[in-house]
Amino acid sequence: MPVPVEFWFDFASTYSYVAAMRVEAAAAAAGVPLLYRPFLLGPIFAKQGWNDSPYNLNPARGRYMWRDIERLCTTHGLPFRRPSRFPRNPVLAARVARAASEESWLPAYIRAVFVANFGEDRDIADEALIGGILDTLGRDGRGTISAALDAEQRGRLREQTDSAWKIGIVGAPTFVVNGELFWGQDRMDEAFAWGRS
Amino acid sequence: MPVPVEFWFDFASTYSYVAAMRVEAAAAAAGVPLLYRPFLLGPIFAKQGWNDSPYNLNPARGRYMWRDIERLCTTHGLPFRRPSRFPRNPVLAARVARAASEESWLPAYIRAVFVANFGEDRDIADEALIGGILDTLGRDGRGTISAALDAEQRGRLREQTDSAWKIGIVGAPTFVVNGELFWGQDRMDEAFAWGRS
Numbered sequence: 001m002p003v004p005v006e007f008w009f010d011f012a013s014t015y016s017y018v019a020a021m022r023v024e025a026a027a028a029a030a031g032v033p034l035l036y037r038p039f040l041l042g043p044i045f046a047k048q049g050w051n052d053s054p055y056n057l058n059p060a061r062g063r064y065m066w067r068d069i070e071r072l073c074t075t076h077g078l079p080f081r082r083p084s085r086f087p088r089n090p091v092l093a094a095r096v097a098r099a100a101s102e103e104s105w106l107p108a109y110i111r112a113v114f115v116a117n118f119g120e121d122r123d124i125a126d127e128a129l130i131g132g133i134l135d136t137l138g139r140d141g142r143g144t145i146s147a148a149l150d151a152e153q154r155g156r157l158r159e160q161t162d163s164a165w166k167i168g169i170v171g172a173p174t175f176v177v178n179g180e181l182f183w184g185q186d187r188m189d190e191a192f193a194w195g196r197s
Numbered sequence: 198m199p200v201p202v203e204f205w206f207d208f209a210s211t212y213s214y215v216a217a218m219r220v221e222a223a224a225a226a227a228g229v230p231l232l233y234r235p236f237l238l239g240p241i242f243a244k245q246g247w248n249d250s251p252y253n254l255n256p257a258r259g260r261y262m263w264r265d266i267e268r269l270c271t272t273h274g275l276p277f278r279r280p281s282r283f284p285r286n287p288v289l290a291a292r293v294a295r296a297a298s299e300e301s302w303l304p305a306y307i308r309a310v311f312v313a314n315f316g317e318d319r320d321i322a323d324e325a326l327i328g329g330i331l332d333t334l335g336r337d338g339r340g341t342i343s344a345a346l347d348a349e350q351r352g353r354l355r356e357q358t359d360s361a362w363k364i365g366i367v368g369a370p371t372f373v374v375n376g377e378l379f380w381g382q383d384r385m386d387e388a389f390a391w392g393r394s
Contacts, residue, residue, distance in 0.1 A: 048258070058246075060365060064378060067378070068378075071377070075387075101215075170261055181264070182265075
């Protein structure tokens, strides 16, 4: 019986983008159920003593990452335009995703937000942008955002971020299978293999 | 015409161990020439503001790494015993490897040192240990070490470490192909694919 794979991601994370665009197909190919777990890297980085992305704090790592992401996008046929601001504020997009955890349109929403951020250099903190994505998916953008911003939903995203730290997540994306963590887009196949075994 | 893949590694690095044990076979399977590039992570970490392994400085990252390494060793059938001291001082082992860059016994030496460190919890800073490995490979252990410790050879390892930083290496293992960097044991296949293309 395959064990579900949880995909923990942050909308501002470059490697989460590469994984998010491929994870649905990988889960289907593996025959493993997939669960989306949006969370916020900001508080996780703060716990590790960083007040910004490590790719900004450490320019050598940043240079490597941007070249690597460009190359990965080419390899996987993903649109890429280096964001004029990095990281973008992912909170609004993540609240909507957390509130939509049971919705069938969630995977399409996630991919559309990531493409806006890393394929089109658009500001995913903008309510008009997120609303437009939701409208395109046949939702009521304004109403969906408004529901996602109520206190209870905000609390759920905070709890999910707390959970991420408690189970040992230190970066994104992380795949979690039966309590085992696999950190990095390059570990996706191993995570699915673990779910099948 | 396949381009050589350079394998940049540090004997104290856990992920370098996993890669080092598999890289020769991967290069042969890909039909790509392999060049070993021992260097020292210590100065590279210092440039990034760290005076110790990030896995020690950041306990959450350390916990993840040790579990991941144990799992990778199981997956790839590699011996693993968590070193009682981490990181071990890799300087002696690296000087010998740098001095032996043209020797046919180099790959076997590298694997033996890594197994001593991560499969047997032995101290790779110990001249007797390194000498014993060299003797087993049919070399004159004492003489080989003595030659590796002369000023010129020491300088070569220092230069190689300086080169690592200059070309943008921030961690180990890193595969370098035609100026492209692939950081992480999990990127080995992509590096060899790049060398073939």
